[in-house]
Amino acid sequence: MNKLYLWGIIIIAVMLGATYLSVGGSKGGLNGDIVNMLAVAGAVSLVIITVFVVVKYVRQMQVDSASGELLKDNWDGIGEYKNEVPTGWAVMFLLTMVWGMWYFVIGYPVNAYSQIGEYNEDVAVHNSKFETKYKDITGEKLVEMGESVFLAECKVCHGISADGIDGAAANLNKRIDEKSVKHVIEKGSNNKLLGMEMPMPDRNGLLNANTGALITDAEIETVSKFVANKMSGAGADIFAGTCAACHGEDGKGLDSVAPSIATYTPTLVSNVLTHGKKGAIGVMPKFDRLNDKQKEAVGAYITSLNK
Structure with missing residues (x-):
């Protein structure tokens, strides 16, 4: 017998044996289960056909001439x-x-x-009922709803107490930290915090009106600490000359110009959940699975942590 055919028979025997041992060793084995029987029959057919075709064409390459x-x-x-x-x-x-x-x-x-x-249709119906039922909820009830949504969706990264788990994510108990402020000043931002395209320029577009020159490294360090320290301490003059024109004298932002960097607002949080955010720590994904009321509720809860 040709060695090629012999090897084909051996391979078929080995593969069929392995298939039998695999199925026979599994819980329940075949036991008359039509699904398992059909799966094994398919595996056997596949093994035999594959080896036959390989042997045929290898043999053809050995002896045939074009x-x-x-x-x-x-x-x-x-x-x-x-x-x-x-x-x-x-x-x-x-x-x-x-x-x-x-x-x-x-x-x-x-x-x-x-x-x-079917699942998508059911979700759409449920969301519609949810928004109708809770559309008028406000105050403490809205904050309680936001806490529930936060614990279900956000605690994995931000922690149960929203402290950011040692820098793995943003600490939501304060509006912004020094590292994040510095990152935005140096690199700019276009995170749709106002719900629309309103990019903040990087340091090359930030002019200190007090000096008439672009903001310096030392000024960035100082104003970053000032903003992270809840708009207090050294750096008020730098903020007034460089940042207040867009973010307001109190840092609470101007409508359709710049977001609040002094406090969280439900709208700000909702926009982050809708569009995601890229910052000094990394990228936060958007949460399309949350409906508008749930986003508003999370925003109310986060805002309540900063009072």
């Missing part, structure tokens, strides 16, 4: 024969095309039922 008319073109002396498309290949190709059209039109049409589609 013949026929060459195409006119060649590449570095390597030509190609004018071979007809193999009948079997052509038939399989056409059958696959027919099956594909049947699958998408009749067997499983694009607009047919799907579990994902």
Whole structure:
């Protein structure tokens, strides 16, 4: 017997043996389960067909020689024969095309039922009911709702007490820290904190009106500490000359110009949840799975932590 055929038989035997041991050793084994039986039958067929095809073509490469008319073109002396498309290949190709059209039109049409589609529809209905039921909730009830949503969605990164877990995420018990202020001043920001494209320029676009020059490293250090220290201490003059024009004298921002950097607001938090945020620590993803009321509630809760 040719060694190639012998090796094919050996490989088939080994693979079928491994399949049997795998299924037989699993909990329940076959035990008449039609699903398992069909799976094993498919595995056996796949093994036999694969080995047969490999052996056939390896053997063909060993003994067959090409013949026929060459195409006119060649590449570095390597030509190609004018071979007809193999009948079997052509038939399989056409059958696959027919099956594909049947699958998408009749067997499983694009607009047919799907579990994902049903889930999305159920979520949409639930969100609609939720927003109708809680649309008028305000005050402490809104804060309580926000705390619940925070513990379900945000505590993984920010911690149960919203302290940022030792720098893994922002500490939400204070508006902003020195590192974040410095990062934004030096690199600018375009995080849609106002809900729209209102980018803050980097340091090359920040002019200190008191000196008439671009902000310096020393001024950045000083004003960063000033903002992080709740708008107090040294640096008030730098803030007034460089930042107040957009963020306001008290740092609470100006409508449609710049966000508050003195305190959190429900709108500010909601915009971060809607658009995400990139800062000194890294990138916070947006939370599309939260509806508008849930975002507002989280904003109310975060704002309450800073009072």
